[in-house]
Amino acid sequence: MAERGAETRDRLVDAALRLFREDGYQATTMRRIATEAGVSLGNAYYYFASKDDLVHELYLLVQREHRELAGPRLRRGATLTENLRAVLHAGIDVMSPYREFGSSFLTVALPPSSRTSPFSADSAAAREQAVGLMREVVTVSRGRPSGVLLDRLPTLLWLAYLGITVHWVTDSSPGQARTRQLIDGVTPIISRLVGLARLPVGRRLVTDVARVMDLVGAPAEPVPAATR
Amino acid sequence: MAERGAETRDRLVDAALRLFREDGYQATTMRRIATEAGVSLGNAYYYFASKDDLVHELYLLVQREHRELAGPRLRRGATLTENLRAVLHAGIDVMSPYREFGSSFLTVALPPSSRTSPFSADSAAAREQAVGLMREVVTVSRGRPSGVLLDRLPTLLWLAYLGITVHWVTDSSPGQARTRQLIDGVTPIISRLVGLARLPVGRRLVTDVARVMDLVGAPAEPVPAATR
DNA sequence: CGTTCGACTTGAACACGTTCAAGTCGAGGG
DNA sequence: CCCTCGACTTGAACGTGTTCAAGTCGAACG
Numbered sequence A, B: 001m002a003e004r005g006a007e008t009r010d011r012l013v014d015a016a017l018r019l020f021r022e023d024g025y026q027a028t029t030m031r032r033i034a035t036e037a038g039v040s041l042g043n044a045y046y047y048f049a050s051k052d053d054l055v056h057e058l059y060l061l062v063q064r065e066h067r068e069l070a071g072p073r074l075r076r077g078a079t080l081t082e083n084l085r086a087v088l089h090a091g092i093d094v095m096s097p098y099r100e101f102g103s104s105f106l107t108v109a110l111p112p113s114s115r116t117s118p119f120s121a122d123s124a125a126a127r128e129q130a131v132g133l134m135r136e137v138v139t140v141s142r143g144r145p146s147g148v149l150l151d152r153l154p155t156l157l158w159l160a161y162l163g164i165t166v167h168w169v170t171d172s173s174p175g176q177a178r179t180r181q182l183i184d185g186v187t188p189i190i191s192r193l194v195g196l197a198r199l200p201v202g203r204r205l206v207t208d209v210a211r212v213m214d215l216v217g218a219p220a221e222p223v224p225a226a227t228r
Numbered sequence C: 001c002g003t004t005c006g007a008c009t010t011g012a013a014c015a016c017g018t019t020c021a022a023g024t025c026g027a028g029g030g
Numbered sequence D: 001c002c003c004t005c006g007a008c009t010t011g012a013a014c015g016t017g018t019t020c021a022a023g024t025c026g027a028a029c030g
Helices: A006-027 A030-037 A041-047 A051-073 A080-109 A121-140 A147-169 A174-196 A200-216 B006-027 B030-037 B041-047 B051-073 B080-109 B121-140 B147-169 B174-196 B200-216
Strands: none
Touching: A006 A030, A006 A041, A006 A051, A006 A080, A030 A041, A051 A080, A051 A121, A080 A121, A080 A147, A080 A174, A121 A147, A147 A174, A147 A200, A174 A200, A174 B200, A200 B174, B006 B030, B006 B041, B006 B051, B006 B080, B030 B041, B051 B080, B051 B121, B080 B121, B080 B147, B080 B174, B121 B147, B147 B174, B147 B200, B174 B200
């Protein structure tokens, strides 16, 4: 059956994610992953085309845990500031075990080569989920924005989350305290900007932003060649 | 003298940058760089601690060329939109020969590990230069913003440039046309936001943004361990 | 029971980035 | 002239990610 190898695959994922957490990306070798999973080196490559493919698995896990942790923290009727703040902090909470891995995380997660990029087609589902979480933030919070903004705001918030992740990865302050402060500082600003959309001056801004988002369109498909 | 090896070093940089441009990051091996520079493999490591160190050299070159190309394009008294647009397009122009390299470019350029990151201490000078270019954009353009914003805007524009670079790297549209459109769409929005700072509502936003930037402080020092 | 087939598994092999003990070589001092 | 010293150079060697020809093994078929 096509099911026989499922357990092997699971053992590989378990071993990889544990080693990533304990030793970081670089120090975790494919040989150790294979050994700890009780299979041969070559066999690991039967299930995962590359080491980065295993990182993709981590990406999915972090995403899932983010949803699970953030969901219960959302409060219907709370301000956008409060709910967005909760979701962003939850994101950091979920990623923090992989901090030492972090530098290499973006390294693997950002570029469009192959699967791992949040912009790639392979991550489309996961990205949709992440944007969905932001959509929940928007719809659940008090003072829901008007039509056009309601559609675009989740994606914009997701982009903000991405930016904060970049800061987190490069944040060497103890416990990444600076990133926490960044979240606390940025969320009210975002809320204020959203509130601005009610004024005439803000409405024009929203229109322009929406136009640019349409023009630039969906995140690009994966790049053809250009490995690594 | 300490000068004897300077020519060897130059030959290595020349070979590396040329190969990066022609074959991309992955396909360029240290062995080929060394061979084409007419030195041994080990000798390349006498001058550059790692392959990424050679990328740092590329980073510096691109930076320098960006300044040289963008400077003459600035028009005193033109709008912020026009000048910012010119500088951003110049950035893409300068980077485009390294597009195939691109995916790996961010891979190497973003994470804080060691030298190459724009956030690292080693890149502080280069970053200062990049922010300086944005400062020139601000001071040269018509309608210079008021005090606090005048200080912070260059850094914010540099961050915007970074974001656009991320888009460029992941942009698979032919000729990266989407990124060009993104620039054309985003620059008027930025100008509009800057103009907003004159209104009371904008003034409060500026104050908050400045506070966050202070709190988060200078970009972090390089991360201790966490290689790659 | 023998045969075939395909999912799964193996370990050797490859090219790579990086390290290092050993060497070369020219200038300066005795 | 010999010696020393330090900047520079070398190629072998290590461990890595990845590939691949060759196997194992159980189920389905005759």
